[in-house]
Structures are given as C-alpha cells and as structure tokens.
Amino acid sequence: MRISLAQQLRKYFIMGSQNCEQDPVTILESAAKAGITAFQFREKGIGSLAGDEKLKLGKKLRQICREYHILFIVNDDVELVDLLDADGIHVGQADQSVTELRKQYPDKLIGLSVSNRTEVENSPTHLVDYLGAGPIYGTTTKSDAKTPVGTEWIRTLRNQFPNIPIVGIGGINTSNASSVIHAGANGVAVISSITQATNIVEAVKKL
Numbered sequence: 001m002r003i004s005l006a007q008q009l010r011k012y013f014i015m016g017s018q019n020c021e022q023d024p025v026t027i028l029e030s031a032a033k034a035g036i037t038a039f040q041f042r043e044k045g046i047g048s049l050a051g052d053e054k055l056k057l058g059k060k061l062r063q064i065c066r067e068y069h070i071l072f073i074v075n076d077d078v079e080l081v082d083l084l085d086a087d088g089i090h091v092g093q094a095d096q097s098v099t100e101l102r103k104q105y106p107d108k109l110i111g112l113s114v115s116n117r118t119e120v121e122n123s124p125t126h127l128v129d130y131l132g133a134g135p136i137y138g139t140t141t142k143s144d145a146k147t148p149v150g151t152e153w154i155r156t157l158r159n160q161f162p163n164i165p166i167v168g169i170g171g172i173n174t175s176n177a178s179s180v181i182h183a184g185a186n187g188v189a190v191i192s193s194i195t196q197a198t199n200i201v202e203a204v205k206k207l
C-alpha cells in the first residue's frame with residue numbers, strides 16, 4: 001500500500017554537518033532505524049560544508065534514505081536536486097522561485113516556508129506539494145529565524161488549505177510536538193531535538 005505524502009512528512013528530520021557533534025552519517029542511520037519518515041539535507045550556516053565535501057556527504061545521506069525508504073529533500077540548493085537524485089527541494093521566501101522550480105521539475109516535490117499571511121498571499125501555493133509553517137516556537141538553530149508564530153499559525157493555514165500537507169518547524173521537541181499535530185499539522189520538522197538528543201532512537205520514537 002502506498003502511503004500519502006502527508007503521512008510521509010510525519011517525522012521530518014532536517015540536518016547538516018553543522019548541526020552535529022558526531023558523524024552525521026551515524027546520526028541519520030540511527031534516526032532512520034528509529035522511524036523518521038522524511039529527511040532534508042540542509043548544509044547551511046557557520047561550519048557547514050561546501051563544494052565537493054558537501055556533495056560527498058549528500059551522497060552518503062541520500063543512500064541511507066534510499067535504504068530506509070525515507071523521502072530525501074534538499075534545502076535551497078537547486079543543483080543538488082539532480083546531483084543527488086533528490087525526491088524534492090524545500091525553499092523559503094527568499095530562495096529560488098517556486099514558479100521556476102515547478103517548470104524545471106514538474107515531478108519533484110516542492111516544499112515552501114510560510115510564516116505569515118502576507119507570505120501566503122504572495123506565494124504560488126497551488127504549485128507546492130507541502131508547506132513548512134514556522135518558526136512555531138523559539139529556536140537557536142537558525143540564526144536568521146523569524147519571530148515565533150505559535151500553533152495558531154498552523155490552525156490558520158489548515159483552515160485556508162484543508163488539503164495541502166503542512167509541517168510545523170522551529171523549536172519542536174518531544175514535549176510540544178503533539179500540540180503542533182493537534183493544531184492541524186500533518187508532521188513535525190526538527191533539527192536539534194534529534195541531533196542534540198542523548199538518545200536519538202528514544203527521541204525519534206517519542207516524537
């Protein structure tokens with residue numbers, strides 16, 4: 001039986017080497033075994049890899065996702081879509097235009113970040129496969145994160161878009177993930193609650 005995209009986005013792990021104190025390959029393997037359903041390769045910010053090193057790591061992470069039948073999405077970097085044979089790409093409001101991406105990749109998944117009503121009004125939401133809503137709570141993982149919007153933002157988006165999969169992001173952990181789902185999200189997207197967990201398997205299972 002094929003599972004829907006909404007189901008595949010249920011436990012959406014995002015990571016780059018800059019988020020890790022141990023080997024990112026080992027972290028992703030543990031998270032995959034424990035039951036994440038989607039992964040985003042986000043090599044970005046201070047300490048992140050570039051060029052060949054980034055590509056080499058991306059290939060290893062992509063392979064793990066294949067083995068575990070986990071969606072593999074790249075963040076921002078359009079070139080990586082083909083180089084890593086990604087299932088899709090996630091972009092924000094200041095990234096590559098969704099309209100251009102959809103022309104270039106009619107069959108890939110496209111995720112778009114939306115943080116407020118104005119961004120929604122100015123976005124071609126009919127061209128995207130899912131929405132990333134947030135930051136829901138405060139986060140220190142993304143240095144340029146916007147002001148937290150709370151779970152109310154998920155409710156608003158769910159009312160406006162009953163049929164588009166929505167994932168909450170930003171400051172989500174094992175204690176507050178259920179509030180995000182109860183507000184109407186199909187899934188939770190997390191970085192530090194997995195990369196910084198003392199027990200990754202337990203963290204993924206609790207999420």
Ligand SMILES: Cc1ncc(COP(=O)(O)OP(=O)(O)O)c(N)n1
Nearest residue numbers: 076090091092093113132133169189
């Ligand atoms: C699932 C998901 N939602 C939101 C984001 C944030 O994207 P963006 O606003 O483009 O910020 P960066 O991640 O590029 O710093 C995301 N990556 N994933």
Ligand SMILES: Cc1ncsc1CCOP(=O)(O)O
Nearest residue numbers: 139141142170171190191192
């Ligand atoms: C990429 C991103 N976009 C909005 S908040 C955020 C960071 C999420 O990281 P964490 O799960 O550690 O708060």
Ligand SMILES: [Mg+2]
Nearest residue numbers: 076091092095
């Ligand atoms: Mg981006």
